[in-house]
Amino acid sequence: MSGRSEAPAAVSAVRRLGRNVLATPGRLWASFSRAGRPATDRSRSKFVFGNVFLHLHPARVHRWSLRWTTTWGLGIAALSAFLITLITGVLLMFYYKPYPSAAYNTIKDIHFVVPTGRFIRNIHRWAANVMVVTVLLHMARTFFTAAYRKPREFNWVVGMGLLALTLGLSFTGYLLPWDQLAYWAITIGANIAQSPRELTDALGITAYFDPGGFQKLILLGSTDVGEEALIRFYLFHVMLLPLGLVALLAVHFWRIRKDGGLVRPAGADERLGSVDPETYPVFTEAPDKTYHLAAVVKGRTPWVGRGPENTLPAMPHLFYAELAVLMLVVFLCVGLALLVDAPLKELANPDLPENPAKAPWYFLGLQELVSHSAFMGGIGIPAVVLVGLGLIPYLDRETHGTGEWFGGPGGLRLVALSAAVGLGSVLGIEAFAIRFGWLRTWWPDIPQLVITFVNPGTFLTVVYGVFSVWAVRRYDSTRAGALALFTCFLCGFIVLTIIGAHFRGPNWEFYWSPSHWPGH
Amino acid sequence: MTDRDDVVGSSESRLSPHPVARRDFLGLGALGSAAAAFLFATIGMLRLPKAAVLPSPSRRFKVVLPESLPFEEPYLAPGRHVALIRDAEGVFAVSNVCTHLGCIVKPSATGFYCPCHGSRFDRTGQVLAGPAPRPLPWLAVRKAGENTYVVDEEKEVPAGTKEVA
Numbered sequence: 138m139s140g141r142s143e144a145p146a147a148v149s150a151v152r153r154l155g156r157n158v159l160a161t162p163g164r165l166w167a168s169f170s171r172a173g174r175p176a177t178d179r180s181r182s183k184f185v186f187g188n189v190f191l192h193l194h195p196a197r198v199h200r201w202s203l204r205w206t207t208t209w210g211l212g213i214a215a216l217s218a219f220l221i222t223l224i225t226g227v228l229l230m231f232y233y234k235p236y237p238s239a240a241y242n243t244i245k246d247i248h249f250v251v252p253t254g255r256f257i258r259n260i261h262r263w264a265a266n267v268m269v270v271t272v273l274l275h276m277a278r279t280f281f282t283a284a285y286r287k288p289r290e291f292n293w294v295v296g297m298g299l300l301a302l303t304l305g306l307s308f309t310g311y312l313l314p315w316d317q318l319a320y321w322a323i324t325i326g327a328n329i330a331q332s333p334r335e336l337t338d339a340l341g342i343t344a345y346f347d348p349g350g351f352q353k354l355i356l357l358g359s360t361d362v363g364e365e366a367l368i369r370f371y372l373f374h375v376m377l378l379p380l381g382l383v384a385l386l387a388v389h390f391w392r393i394r395k396d397g398g399l400v401r402p403a404g405a406d407e408r409l410g411s412v413d414p415e416t417y418p419v420f421t422e423a424p425d426k427t428y429h430l431a432a433v434v435k436g437r438t439p440w441v442g443r444g445p446e447n448t449l450p451a452m453p454h455l456f457y458a459e460l461a462v463l464m465l466v467v468f469l470c471v472g473l474a475l476l477v478d479a480p481l482k483e484l485a486n487p488d489l490p491e492n493p494a495k496a497p498w499y500f501l502g503l504q505e506l507v508s509h510s511a512f513m514g515g516i517g518i519p520a521v522v523l524v525g526l527g528l529i530p531y532l533d534r535e536t537h538g539t540g541e542w543f544g545g546p547g548g549l550r551l552v553a554l555s556a557a558v559g560l561g562s563v564l565g566i567e568a569f570a571i572r573f574g575w576l577r578t579w580w581p582d583i584p585q586l587v588i589t590f591v592n593p594g595t596f597l598t599v600v601y602g603v604f605s606v607w608a609v610r611r612y613d614s615t616r617a618g619a620l621a622l623f624t625c626f627l628c629g630f631i632v633l634t635i636i637g638a639h640f641r642g643p644n645w646e647f648y649w650s651p652s653h654w655p656g657h
Numbered sequence: 658m659t660d661r662d663d664v665v666g667s668s669e670s671r672l673s674p675h676p677v678a679r680r681d682f683l684g685l686g687a688l689g690s691a692a693a694a695f696l697f698a699t700i701g702m703l704r705l706p707k708a709a710v711l712p713s714p715s716r717r718f719k720v721v722l723p724e725s726l727p728f729e730e731p732y733l734a735p736g737r738h739v740a741l742i743r744d745a746e747g748v749f750a751v752s753n754v755c756t757h758l759g760c761i762v763k764p765s766a767t768g769f770y771c772p773c774h775g776s777r778f779d780r781t782g783q784v785l786a787g788p789a790p791r792p793l794p795w796l797a798v799r800k801a802g803e804n805t806y807v808v809d810e811e812k813e814v815p816a817g818t819k820e821v822a
């Protein structure tokens with residue numbers, strides 16, 4: 138520091154060096170944090186914004202955001218699962234070789250020979266699944282609390298990108314073991330990418346315009362799943378997609394802050410009441426600074442002109458909550474990894490499809506749709522759903538119910554009704570198709586184009602669409618329509634996934650239970 | 658450009674002079690060419706992952722049918738996803754890659770079935786049931802000696818094209 142004068146000549150430089158050496162551990166520790174120990178209100182704030190990793194957080198958080206029922210910690214849970222996959226994934230990279238002749242054996246080595254290899258591999262696999270589940274749940278929570286509304290529209294769109302990247306990461310990882318499961322799931326996936334041909338073939342224009350073939354070629358680097366495909370999937374899995382995800386996450390978190398923190402209902406302050414006297418002190422000293430940064434934040438914030446009375450310091454309140462979620466997710470993944478091993482089937486055999494060949498579970502709903510029409514199930518309906526989801530914040534411009542669970546006209550009653558309609562129609566049409574078959578069963582010569590456009594998947598989409606238009610009219614509100622549509626599709630997704638996962642056996646035939654499958 | 662009449666002169670920014678000035682034009686031109694350069698660079702980069710030569714094995718192969726192969730019984734070419742069938746009129750080859758999502762079909766009593774989503778085909782590849790959008794393609798076959806045939810997997814031929822045995 139500049140205030141200190143030169144050391145007196147009496148102390149030799151060597152002595153000073155010695156003293157510095159002794160003092161180094163203490164000084165190193167002190168210099169670690171710019172503000173010193175987070176003891177006072179002020180140093181706790183500095184603890185947050187003086188640290189490159191923590192400063193994505195605000196120094197103070199509104200009490201509404203800290204309630205468990207606001208977020209259920211789902212965003213942080215998704216982030217935690219991602220961090221776990223990052224760490225375990227890097228560990229797996231020590232041994233994994235992305236080459237067809239080696240890949241399977243290296244996974245086998247990791248599973249059976251490498252010290253802790255099986256444990257790490259299991260955690261990686263489970264954390265990936267936990268990440269998919271938590272991302273889906275997190276999306277449902279932001280939807281049902283209407284958190285996507287102005288000014289958070291764009292963060293919803295960023296979230297859609299995160300969802301796509303999360304699914305892409307899982308899907309590319311699925312191929313890497315190069316076993317039968319992986320090989321055939323990816324063959325099916327790659328052919329779904331090629332399925333626009335179902336349409337172009339029916340129209341007779343594939344020779345001139347072949348987006349399906351192009352997509353498959355880019356994905357696989359060849360016409361079949363082979364070494365080119367493996368190296369591409371590896372590149373996507375360990376490089377491109379994680380980098381993309383991290384970049385988008387930075388935007389996601391940045392926008393949460395800039396958009397004024399988490400969403401809260403209009404009457405949040407009144408509903409919260411006064412701070413519990415047991416709470417870690419809100420102010421331990423008189424603030425000698427006002428919160429000018431907070432005042433710049435876009436949107437209606439309670440800080441402006443009202444003082445920070447309903448906020449708590451992020452350190453410790455937010456950080457401890459986040460740490461609790463992280464520990465829970467770690468606990469969950471480790472527990473599952475101890476109980477259930479990640480699967481590893483026989484070495485991939487391009488001549489003999491796995492029967493049944495099942496994709497990762499979150500794609501089994503799609504696979505069920507694809508078993509009716511490849512193009513509609515694999516591309517048509519998912520595209521409609523993704524575009525529809527992305528548009529939600531731009532179509533619903535209402536304000537009633539923002540920040541409330543199931544907020545908006547209709548509320549929980551409409552959601553319950555939509556769930557009934559959603560479940561009823563998906564169960565009905567699937568039961569019908571399983572029991573009686575579909576158009577080709579009755580008219581074997583029916584043109585493919587008719588089946589592409591009239592099949593259980595498109596039928597469901599239309600029913601859901603009509604129902605939500607009804608909801609828009611009935612409640613005179615676009616939010617009601619969104620509630621109806623989202624709930625219906627969520628139900629459809631869940632039911633189709635369960636059918637694909639549990640009730641489909643060899644030859645994709647219906648079985649009440651896997652124990653009824655004919656033996657091989 | 659917005660209507661400028663209501664804008665007070667002093668509040669105009671250097672970047673929005675009135676009317677379109679030379680500097681504005683040059684600025685737009687520079688922006689446009691930067692955008693075009695990035696666009697072309699991106700297209701150029703996308704060109705790389707699309708292989709010009711596919712690293713697949715040769716798609717043309719020779720197969721010897723067993724003397725005793727009964728009529729109408731599919732013979733699976735070893736290591737290939739093609740079935741050869743001999744009948745009274747000649748020999749033809751049917752691809753065994755399901756037209757639905759690319760699984761390998763298996764011979765059944767009536768023709769072929771696909772284990773992945775249950776498509777069924779007759780011996781000539783016509784779809785009988787299931788989600789397969791089109792028949793199994795027929796492939797070019799050429800006789801190359803006693804019971805010996807050359808099949809070209811690249812070359813699809815209209816159904817019904819048979820090579821005289």
Ligand code: HEM
Nearest residue numbers: 208212213215216276279284285293296297299300399400
């Ligand atoms: C890798 C995946 C994702 C991660 C790690 C993530 C993380 C987070 C976190 C930590 C928050 C803070 C609040 C909370 O925990 O709920 C948040 C908020 C938010 N997320 Fe995500 N998210 C992901 C994907 C998504 C998806 C798929 C969507 C929707 C399409 C989405 C939309 C939003 C929105 C709108 C908010 C603001 C919520 C509010 O203001 O209350 N996110 N995200």
Ligand code: FES
Nearest residue numbers: 755757758771774
């Ligand atoms: S791949 Fe043959 S029926 Fe689906």
